Amino acid sequence: MATANPIPDSAATTDVPVAELLIVLAASTPPEQIEEALANLAQAFTADSVIVAAPDGFGAHVSTPLRVVPAPRSDTGWTLKPTDFINAFEIGRKHESRAVLILGPGSSSLNPNVLRAMADSVFNASTDLVLPHYALPPNSGLINSAILYPLTRALFAASPRFPLAIDLGLSMRMTELLATAAQRFSTPGKEDALLWPVNEAVAAGFSVEEIDAGPREIPQPANVDISAILALVTGSLFGDIEAKAAVWQRPRRSSNGHRPDSSASSVGSPEDVAHMVEAFRLAYTNLSEIWSLVLPPQSMLALKRFSKVDANVFRMPESLWARIVYDFLIAYRLRTINRGHLMGALIPLYLAWVAGHINVTASGTAPDRHIEEVAAAFEVDKPYLVARWRWPDRFNA
Amino acid sequence: MQNTTANLLQSTRNAPVLPVYGDGSMWQQMSDALHQSFYRVMMLLIGVLPGILALFVALVAFTLGGALISWIVRRCLTWVKFDQRLAQKTGTEWTPSSSPTELAGRFSFWACVVLGLVIGISAFDTAYATGTPLPISLLPYFTRAVGAILLLIAGILIARFLGRSVLISAVNAQLQYARILSLGVKWLVLVLTAAMVLDHLQVGGNIVELAFGILFGGIVLTLALAVGLGSRDLVSRSLESHVEHASPTAFIPEDRTAASKTIRHF
Numbered sequence: 001m002a003t004a005n006p007i008p009d010s011a012a013t014t015d016v017p018v019a020e021l022l023i024v025l026a027a028s029t030p031p032e033q034i035e036e037a038l039a040n041l042a043q044a045f046t047a048d049s050v051i052v053a054a055p056d057g058f059g060a061h062v063s064t065p066l067r068v069v070p071a072p073r074s075d076t077g078w079t080l081k082p083t084d085f086i087n088a089f090e091i092g093r094k095h096e097s098r099a100v101l102i103l104g105p106g107s108s109s110l111n112p113n114v115l116r117a118m119a120d121s122v123f124n125a126s127t128d129l130v131l132p133h134y135a136l137p138p139n140s141g142l143i144n145s146a147i148l149y150p151l152t153r154a155l156f157a158a159s160p161r162f163p164l165a166i167d168l169g170l171s172m173r174m175t176e177l178l179a180t181a182a183q184r185f186s187t188p189g190k191e192d193a194l195l196w197p198v199n200e201a202v203a204a205g206f207s208v209e210e211i212d213a214g215p216r217e218i219p220q221p222a223n224v225d226i227s228a229i230l231a232l233v234t235g236s237l238f239g240d241i242e243a244k245a246a247v248w249q250r251p252r253r254s255s256n257g258h259r260p261d262s263s264a265s266s267v268g269s270p271e272d273v274a275h276m277v278e279a280f281r282l283a284y285t286n287l288s289e290i291w292s293l294v295l296p297p298q299s300m301l302a303l304k305r306f307s308k309v310d311a312n313v314f315r316m317p318e319s320l321w322a323r324i325v326y327d328f329l330i331a332y333r334l335r336t337i338n339r340g341h342l343m344g345a346l347i348p349l350y351l352a353w354v355a356g357h358i359n360v361t362a363s364g365t366a367p368d369r370h371i372e373e374v375a376a377a378f379e380v381d382k383p384y385l386v387a388r389w390r391w392p393d394r395f396n397a
Numbered sequence: 398m399q400n401t402t403a404n405l406l407q408s409t410r411n412a413p414v415l416p417v418y419g420d421g422s423m424w425q426q427m428s429d430a431l432h433q434s435f436y437r438v439m440m441l442l443i444g445v446l447p448g449i450l451a452l453f454v455a456l457v458a459f460t461l462g463g464a465l466i467s468w469i470v471r472r473c474l475t476w477v478k479f480d481q482r483l484a485q486k487t488g489t490e491w492t493p494s495s496s497p498t499e500l501a502g503r504f505s506f507w508a509c510v511v512l513g514l515v516i517g518i519s520a521f522d523t524a525y526a527t528g529t530p531l532p533i534s535l536l537p538y539f540t541r542a543v544g545a546i547l548l549l550i551a552g553i554l555i556a557r558f559l560g561r562s563v564l565i566s567a568v569n570a571q572l573q574y575a576r577i578l579s580l581g582v583k584w585l586v587l588v589l590t591a592a593m594v595l596d597h598l599q600v601g602g603n604i605v606e607l608a609f610g611i612l613f614g615g616i617v618l619t620l621a622l623a624v625g626l627g628s629r630d631l632v633s634r635s636l637e638s639h640v641e642h643a644s645p646t647a648f649i650p651e652d653r654t655a656a657s658k659t660i661r662h663f
Contacts, residue, residue, distance in 0.1 A: 227569055279571055286575050
């Protein structure tokens with residue numbers, strides 16, 4: 001056991017320590033979590049093998065056997081920010097690291113073996129990007145299940161279940177790639193921008209791997225308003241997809257997906273379903289005029305039919321949901337309507353999908369199995385997206 | 398009866414003597430009046446015709462020039478592969494209809510058209526001011542009409558944008574009267590726009606201001622009554638439902654009720 005040494009002040013560091021692995025605790029990690037995170041890391045790594053970059057100014061009273069260097073702090077954020085990647089690259093280059101492990105807020109809930117496995121994957125398997133596959137409760141991460149995972153899997157043929165994971169294992173060249181991409185968002189006013197590591201890795205031809213990470217506490221945004229979250233996350237993904245159109249339009253072999261967890265469990269309650277279906281019906285009455293600017297007549301007809309279905313048997317077919325998301329993506333690209341309005345108009349449809357998902361899982365289907373079916377539907381319908389992306393006016397003819 | 402006839406004859410004798418033209422008949426006087434009026438109108442048209450012609454010539458010439466410049470800009474930018482270079486630098490891909498080359502072409506074309514319009518109107522304005530001593534009340538509106546049309550277009554766009562914003566926000570907040578609210582906001586902006594357009598055209602004067610005040614106030618009052626009194630039950634039901642069901646963290650951020658804890662969107 002190495003002797004405990006207090007955290008050095010940033011000004012006191014004179015010589016530059018060198019280590020093959022740099023572990024960066026995200027700039028938004030709360031000070032009270034840093035001690036736990038360091039204790040967790042100390043169980044996974046030996047003191048001389050790693051350097052930990054922790055947000056500056058969390059107190060000199062914390063003792064740890066690990067070598068800790070200061071990194072800039074940010075008080076906002078529930079996910080990794082562009083500045084995290086820029087800082088990781090700069091610190092990694094300074095300390096001549098070969099790999100970087102970026103850990104988001106709440107990383108102390110990860111098993112130390114998972115941290116070790118992520119680092120090993122980068123070193124031994126020469127993987128550029130390692131993402132954890134969290135074992136979340138079935139009622140969590142529904143935006144990810146409904147939109148982020150299926151879209152990423154269908155368009156980029158990459159199967160990580162959590163494309164917006166907040167813990168990442170990166171090779172140095174992947175870190176540099178992400179830092180370069182993050183420079184685009186370094187201007188004031190873009191602090192909330194999100195970076196999509198999987199998309200960047202696929203576009204650069206880098207290797208991506210996913211490892212089972214077990215349970216993890218996922219930090220939630222301070223503002224839990226669904227409008228803000230959906231607009232931020234989905235809008236950011238749509239923007240990234242728009243920027244990488246040349247990449248995902250190339251023919252790719254579909255990913256194999258995941259072997260779904262077959263354990264059935266209910267995602268929500270009948271009250272939740274009733275409330276969401278009611279929200280969908282209200283939206284159908286009021287927003288059908290706006291939806292009709294985005295969706296083709298077949299989808300509108302289907303929505304009309306579903307608006308009359310009882311809440312307890314309500315279910316949105318996977319193919320319809322895939323088509324809706326693709327049509328919204330096309331509208332985002334063409335700016336058919338204001339993008340803020342577009343994201344707002346998607347919310348009731350997303351809630352309808354969630355209501356259907358709850359009903360499906362309540363009928364005995366495992367949540368994971370249903371999500372895999374949704375992702376498969378996105379893959380099947382990808383030619384529609386490519387065709388409309390290239391010839392948008394075909395829909396209007 | 399006899400007295401009345403005698404009074405009428407007396408008043409006729411006392412009336413001033415009217416000038417007599419030609420043979421002095423009424424038809425001749427009317428014909429002369431019409432000739433003079435026709436002469437005045439023709440003089441006015443002759444006075445403003447150069448201005449109108451200048452307006453159309455400037456508009457047509459600058460439109461043609463704009464089309465030519467737009468074509469040259471497009472060809473040049475395509476030749477230097479401007480879109481591809483910019484896409485490589487910024488990492489953004491554009492749709493064919495909104496590529497930087499296309500936008501530059503459109504901008505140069507419409508800049509020329511607007512320039513032609515401004516020059517034409519300026520020429521017309523000058524010709525009208527200097528060449529026509531006779532006032533015709535309709536002509537000044539022609540020059541103001543351009544500004545009024547721009548105001549109208551901007552007003553309609555803003556009304557539609559605000560109407561949609563309110564509608565979507567209200568629907569996502571599950572307000573049952575979302576459409577009424579949206580229509581109210583939309584018509585408020587439209588009424589305001591109409592008043593501004595009429596004011597810009599100097600039509601109506603105080604009547605427009607008065608009518609605008611009545612209409613604007615009426616719409617606001619109607620909305621307030623509809624929401625506050627007429628839909629009192631609806632509002633209370635909506636608010637109750639809002640509080641009770643506030644599912645998935647979605648509708649009331651502050652309210653983390655039992656229902657909101659069951660589902661986490663992120």
